Amino acid sequence: MTSAHRHLPPLWVMTLGLVAVAANLRTVMASVPPLVETIAADLGLSSAAMGALTTLPVLCMGVFAPAAQKVAARIGAPGAVEIAAACLAVGTGLRYFGDLVWPLYAGTFAAGVGIAVGGTLLPGLVKELFPPQRSGLVTGLYMFAMMGGATASSALSVPLMGWLGSWQGSLASWALLGVVGLTAWFPVARGAERHRAATAARHDLEHRLPWRHATAWLVAAYLATQSWQFYSSLAWLAPTFVAEGWDPTHAGYLLSVFSFAQLVSGLLGPALSDRVHDHRRLLLLAALCGLVGQLGLWLGPTAAPWLWAVVLGLGQGAAFALALVLIVDYSATPSGSGRLAGMAFFVSYSIASLGPTTMGALRDATGGFTAVWMSLALLMLLQIALAWRLRPGLRRVA
Incomplete structure (x- = not known):
């Protein structure tokens, strides 16, 4: 020491x-x-x-x-x-x-x-x-x-x-x-x-946000896509099954299962990142889990609701936790990490705060939740594309 x-x-x-x-x-x-x-x-x-x-x-x-x-x-x-x-x-x-x-x-x-x-x-x-x-x-x-x-x-x-x-x-x-x-x-x-x-x-005494940094924008775009899906899922998972005739208490249990799955993958994903050099492997695996959960909720919500909640939670938990790892990895100094986090969170959470409301408006317009989960599944394809671009060796924020 x-x-x-x-x-x-x-x-x-x-x-x-x-x-x-x-x-x-x-x-x-x-x-x-x-x-x-x-x-x-x-x-x-x-x-x-x-x-x-x-x-x-x-x-x-x-x-x-x-x-x-x-x-x-x-x-x-x-x-x-x-x-x-x-x-x-x-x-x-x-x-x-x-x-x-x-x-x-x-x-x-x-x-x-x-x-x-x-x-x-x-x-x-x-x-x-x-x-x-x-x-x-x-x-x-x-x-x-x-x-x-x-x-x-x-x-x-x-x-x-x-x-x-x-x-x-x-x-x-x-x-x-x-x-x-x-x-x-x-x-x-x-x-x-x-x-x-x-x-x-x-x-490093630099505290300006890295608005002109390409890597910072890539991380912000990834986190915005992930956060939109997370807060939309958090808001509408339980109501989806209440609309299917479930008791609200049991729908709440389903939401707890979704959250618990995030606990598991949120701890496991970053721990594995210490051993996996190319984090795209973990990012893509998390995105695929999320996609499977959303496809299930879109195409057959009552077929295996507990499975869809678990798989979606595993994907969402790992995706967010790995985004935190990216903020550390793509910065050259502690100050750079704070600047990258400031920009990424400003962009992503400002956008994600509109997610639940937008998905709710879509539900009102269509009269059901099918379009909500279809839209989130399509958005996951964008997350997969962004994850693929988050390769090792990108220029770091310094």
């Missing part, structure tokens, strides 16, 4: 901090859908207003991703992630006062800003703080924690409402996980600040 790296906490402490923060990056969104009907009836909100509770964080993830770089330029990426963790905890806790409408949306907005800053800067910190030969495994743990938080918050929202006596308490209870993330990240931020001070001469 170099003298500079002696300033860093032990590897397990940094991994714990990363995982604890990552576990909060989807809970604010995933905890809402099971409670939509209850919240809408209690507050008298329309379906469009309720949809904003899920769309608002996704929009924040796109709009505020570039701002993350400006904050990091002023106080350093570790300190910016600490602020992001605080925004997540405070914003989630503010939803306890959801008997008034404005705290519900204000809290969601604050948490969305935290998601944008944390999600943008963490890939660069993986490159800066962890050994290169462990970047895939650490990225997999990051993905596993993020999707694990989403799965848990979705599955426990209704039981927590019963245990705590209100939907407000259920939504706000995830602030405790935010406090855990903030606490676990504190020693990482302090050690990383000492590390950055010891290596200040070698740090």
Whole structure:
């Protein structure tokens, strides 16, 4: 270990901090859908207003991703992630006062800003703080924690409402996980600040987004295509089977299976990337899994619904986790990784936030979900084409 790296906490402490923060990056969104009907009836909100509770964080993830770089330029990426963790905890806790409408949306907005800053800067910190030969495994743990938080918050929202006596308490209870993330990240931020001070001469001070970089646009296009499909699938998988006559509870279980499959592939994909030089093999395998799931939901949804959900989840989980690996791989420095993440997330999430609404309009126009899954399957062909172009040796962001 170099003298500079002696300033860093032990590897397990940094991994714990990363995982604890990552576990909060989807809970604010995933905890809402099971409670939509209850919240809408209690507050008298329309379906469009309720949809904003899920769309608002996704929009924040796109709009505020570039701002993350400006904050990091002023106080350093570790300190910016600490602020992001605080925004997540405070914003989630503010939803306890959801008997008034404005705290519900204000809290969601604050948490969305935290998601944008944390999600943008963490890939660069993986490159800066962890050994290169462990970047895939650490990225997999990051993905596993993020999707694990989403799965848990979705599955426990209704039981927590019963245990705590209100939907407000259920939504706000995830602030405790935010406090855990903030606490676990504190020693990482302090050690990383000492590390950055010891290596200040070698740090890249460029923080402009790489708008003229061809590789950055390719990664952004891939992530935009993947994210559009993921958020559209998340929004419409359960309603597809409710329309087929399923009980909503069982449709919710199907959505949980979809999320759990992402946990598995989200950890496995990046771990394998440490051993597979040409990541296109893994990217294409993930895309083919997603395509099989979408074709099944398009052509024969009731033939094997649980299989389609599992295969689609495996493909979506691996595709997103590998996109995080690409952000690390296609950057020459930690600053370059943060700049690439800022641009890719701004482009992809701004576009992906329109996915569920667009697919919903398509469903309304056609009177069913067949066209939705057909469109997503066709879009997967574009993802396959983009994955094929993500070859080793592309010019890196530096």
